[in-house]
Amino acid sequence: MKQNIINAIAGFDSSKKVSVGFDGYIDRILRVRQHDAQGNRYIETIRQFGSYLLEKAGKSCSLELQQTVEKAGGNMPNYAAALSRLDVKVTCIGALGWPGVHPLFRDALKGCELFSMGQPGKSDALEFRDGKVMLAHNQDIDALDYPTFSSRVNPRMVAQSFADADLMAFFNWSEMKGATSIWAGLCDLIVERAGRPIHMLVDFSDCSGRSKEEILEIIGVLQRYQKAFSLYYSLNLNEAEDVARKLEIGADTPQGLARALFRRLQPEAVAIHLKNGCVFANKEQEGFVPNKVIEHPTILTGGGDNFNAGFSFGLLLGLAIPEALLLGNAVSGYYVLHGQSPNRSQLIQWLKE
16 A cells, blocks of 8 residues: 555646635744753643643642744644645635735745735644643634625635635634634535536534534535535544534544544545544545554644645545545654655655655
């Protein structure tokens, strides 16, 4: 299987196009440092961080946040930057700055076509060895909805960009209050312009702040897209469990969860990415695709977006679902270890190793 993937990457048709929306964040990556009798030391795990805070309940405490980097972020920009590194032509529609594109996005998304509809959100990512805590500032991004979108960007031009793509991707519905109106508002415009089959990848992000009614509403919107396009759901385990709970779906294992969500939503496939790999379910099969666990990550923020980029790249290559998911694991693993997304040569070498 691996050699088949490597051959496909080497022969990739760089005319392939992806259109993606709709978020945009400026990320600060932070580490938490504690002052105590032993001097200054980093808090290494979320469990240690939580225990420290619990001990200070009813008191007060002081922790230092040490910034390691400030960068363009958000699901859409991270995903687009990773795909661009693989020589895919990418069009980005999102909150990239207003009235002009913010310099951080212009630098990070060189080579991509950019349409901006508003100011980005801001996110502070507290990174630990075993995960991350995202602290979002959503005041600007919360103000974006379809009326605002259509007043700042030509919706017919954007719809044509999606319809002309080989794959389109919608991200971060959970953190954009107006996302449902944007996804719904564009649906008929995109569908009526699409003259051929298109892959469509959706990642809701963390839905814990969304109600059952809101999730049912966006699933109803996506069912309209599903009539015209091949829809794939990508979720991490936390997101999958939350969506299943609100849809009143029960499952005891990640594999059972993927199967249950597939039966309920009836897309092309459901993929749930885990720390040690990915489970999936589609009409033909279900299974587990293992991943190399990175014990000492350089960066965690953006790992899921790189997984989605690798998975999408696999779909563009025409690979079977397990092979495409292996590629998602590979791109994510390379990114987490090296702190940057791979180009095609680096990805081939990583797969060989």
